[in-house]
Amino acid sequence: MTRSFRWGAAFLFVVLFCSPAFAVTRHVLDNGLVVLLEEMPSSPVTGIYLWVRTGSATESPYIGSGITHFVEHMLFKGTSRRGVGEIPREAKAMGGVINAATGYDHTVFYLSVPGENVLRGMDLLADMVRAPAFDPAEVEREREVILKEGRMLRDNPARQFSEKARERFYQVHPYRYPIxxxxxxxxxxxxxxxxxxxxxxxxxxxxxxxxAGNIDDVEILAQARALLGDVSRASVPLRDLPDEPGKIFAASFVEEYPTDLFRMGFFYPGVPLAHPDLYALDVLAMALGDGESSRLYRDLFEKRRLVDSVDAVNDTPLDRGYFGITTVMREDRSVEVRDRVLAIVQDVQRRGLRSDELKKVRRQVEAMTIRARETAEGMAHRMAMEEAFAGDALFSEKYLAGVRKVTNQDIRRVAREYLRSDRVTSVLFRPPQEEGKDAEGDLLGSPVGVEKKILSNGLTVLMGADRSLPLVSVRLFVPGGMQIDPLPLEGLSTLTARVWDKAFAGKGGALIRREIESRGGAFSVGPGYTADVLSFDCLSQDLPFFLGILRGFLLDPSFPQEDIIREKDRMLTALRARKDSVIQTGLQALKEELFLTHPVRRDPLGTEASLGAMTRQDLLRRYRATLDAGRMVLSVFGDFDPEKVGDILERDLSLIPGTSTEPVRSSEEPPRSPRLRELRMDKEQAAVLYGLRGPTIYDKDLEAMQVAVNVLSSPLGGRMFQRIRDELGKAYTLGG
Incomplete structure (x- = not known):
């Protein structure tokens, strides 16, 4: 994976890359406030970010208390001008989405609004950061909310593993404390x-x-001066944090946690963001652990089946970071995994990366470079982050140039210098051992015209050309979904989808994945209750290649037996992992109680028994049952020539049979009396879930119900949130 910074309670912040030409204007007010602006005339939405250069690492004399995160919460609880609940209500009234996050080195408040409301949005954020009320009663209510958030995080094995690993890796630096x-x-x-x-x-x-957005720089700068220009400059406490010493020996730790899965990580001393070895270490992390064609994935998962997932990251915060390799296993294969990880690292130290691996990473970065400019929110976020962490809102240009200059000699050097087996910190997270055992529409406008085309076999194609960015997105909806799965084979749709995009006649899975990832693209098949969705996103120059891949998967998928076995194992792992989640366990139980016969009650992951009974022939029958061009809809949007693409689709996809069968519609009478189920779990938190029978997609009341759900349960502004969390402080997470 690319290098990352840790965000708030639950965010991973990945650095974005800007394209070589864009117009960021930077201003510094007399009081020191940095103002970054970018005009994006075609954007219907404006992104506003207020970034504060303080995080959990700079809490002294409150170090380790979480006061930064507490302050972030309290800024939503009223100001000298706005009462409790008015901030989220006002953001929602102007059509905006507001939120915040706390990290180790920063706190950020962000708001996206329709362009005409940007000045009101700036006023709202400015009021929050300059005049919070800190009402004593609200402080205590929010304290209880955050305590509930803490319990939720302690019930999350992946989160706990990350925090324990940091605690073990960092000995003196405040990065070792939870946010x-x-x-x-x-x-x-x-x-x-x-x-x-x-x-x-x-x-x-x-x-x-x-x-960033469809803004007038002069108007925005004037508003910034009016709202924050009169706030006095202050003597901010000096960032004087202890240097994390370099490791002089390897260390290994075993932690126990009530979960069915094993997690193991290897953490090597890394570099801060400003270090010149940033680029080579990032490239190495991507080549080792980013995607299904990465070295670690192919060796540990595909070839040896030692792990269920593997990842690599070069974490580069303001101070010293780490290079980490993390794995998830259903069984304790820690010794074998350790040996293979060390062997793969040693091979890179000796021989480096192949030329195709270096080329793939560069192409991935270039694709991300363009995608980073797609939204105003993304641009506003990127500018603030790079100014804060690199002191340069244009740092992405330097980063992209640095990645392009990385050579194989650089890779070998940083692998030898940093990934030393005598300085690695390894952490194993395992289940407790037995005694004695080891261990909305019109507001956005319609910038793209949509052309509808029906292929000769009845397949509907929707095309919208937008030349603003060299990207194309394609989605194919294949009606069927889980509702057509035979009852004894619960989870068949999910397994079919997971194996569908592995290989087709003439092309093996490893080759397909390498070719897709080398182009910086992504291809996936997603199962649903009423339809499967085949999707891909790519650079416009690569569209012919990806249409060929789509044709292969549609007309002649292989469904390899070895992939079926592997994906069955991964689904079994996911079933076990879900046992750790109060919410996910409760949602499945709620569906089973609300629907007694309808397919919606089925578990998308199936059961151990149903997975064990599935055969390759079942997957082939399931695939053939959905192959009906008359009911399929293909959408193509982005930078392409509709006439040329239409010809390609007619040539390639008209071979799909078109029988135009009637869609399957399942029904079940609603409950005539309340139903209740209670589940006991060994967790610190509890979840209460209510289910009511709602309208179908064919019902005229569908849109009204969607509005009602949003009014009741939207984050921060919903009535449930305001009453249960803000006023009563009785819950951390609410939704609907």
Whole structure:
């Protein structure tokens, strides 16, 4: 994977890459506030980011308490001008989406709004950061909300593994403390502490305002001066954090956690963002652990089946980071995994990467370069992040150039220097051992005209050309879905989808994945209750190649037996992993209680028994049952020639049979009386889930119901959220 920064309680922040030509304007107000602007005339939405250069690593004298995260929460709880609940309501009223996140080195508040409401949106965010109320009663309510958030995070094995690994890897640096804080220290935070911390760090000379969209730079800059220009510059506490010493020996740790899965990670001392070895280490991480053609995936998962997932990341925060390799296993294969990881690393140290691997990574970065400019929110985010972490809102240009210059000699050198087996910290996260055992539409407008074409076999094609970016997105909807699965073979649609895109006649899976990933593209098949969706996104120059891949998967998929076995194992692993989630376990139980016979009640992952009974012939029958061109819809949107693409589709996809069978519609009478199910789990949190029978996609009340659900349950602004979380402080997560 690419290098990353850790976000708030639940975010992973991946650096974005800008294209070589764009017009960012940078201004610094007299009080030190940095203002970054980019005009995007075609964008119907404007992204506004207020970035504060403080995170959980800079909490001294409250280090380890989570006070940064607490302050972030409290800024939503009212100001001198706005009461409790008014901030999310106002954001929603202007058609916006508002949120915030806390990281180790930053706190960020962001709002996306229709372009005509950008000035109102800026006023809302500015009011939040400069005049929070810190009402004592709201402080205590939000304290309980955050305590519930902590319980939710402690019930998440992947999150706990990440935090334990950091705690073991970092010995002195504050990156070792959880962002949400340790509970005893968090409980000791007072209202006065919150106000003092806010006064110390939320100064204009410690903040960045970033705005992108269909904006007028002069107007936005004037609004920034009016809203924040009169705030006085302050003496922000010096960032004086202890240097994490280099490792002088290897260390190994075993942690136990109530889960059915094993997690193992290898963490090597890395570099900070500003280090010149950033580029080579990033390329190495991508080649080792990004995608199904990566070295670790092909060896540990495909070839040896030692793991169920594997990943590599070069984590580069402001201070020293780490190079990490993480795996998930259903059984304890830690010794074998360790040996293979070390062997693969040693091979890179000796021989480096192949030329095709280097080329693939460069192509992936170039594709990401263009995608980073697709949305105003993404641009505003990127500008603020790069200014904060690199001191340069145009850092992505330098980053892309740096990646292009990486040679195989660089790869061998950084692998030898940093990935040393005598300095690695390994962490195994395992289940407890037995005693004695080891261990919305019109507002957005219609910028793209849609052309409808019916192929000779009845397949419907929708095409919309948009030449603003050299990207194309393709989606093929194949009606059927889980509702047509035979009852004894619950999960068949999911297994079919997982194996469908592995190989087709004339092309093996490994070759297909290498060719797809070398072009920076993505191809997938997703199962649903009423339809399967085949989708891909690519650079426009690669569209003919991907249409050929689509043709192969549609007309002659292989469904290799070895992939069927592997995907069955992964689904079994997912079934086990879901046992750790209170919400997911509860949702499945709710469906089973609300629907007694309807296919919606079925578990998309199936059961151990149904997975064991499935054969390759079942997958082939399932595939053939959905192959009906008369009911398929293909959409193509982006930078392409509709006439040429239409000819290709007629030539290639008209071979699909078109029987135009009637769609399957399942029905079941709603419950005549309430039904209740209680499940007991060994967890710190509890979940309450209510299910009501709603309209179908054919019902005239569908849109009204969608609006009602949004009014009740939308994050921050929904009535349930305001009453249960904001007013009563009785829950952390709510939804509908």
């Amino acid at each position: 949400i804080g340790h509970e005893d220290l968090f409980r000791a935070i007072t209202r006065e502490d919150l106000a003092a911390y806010h006064a110390a760090y939320y100064a204009p000379n410690n903040m960045i305002l970033s705005v």
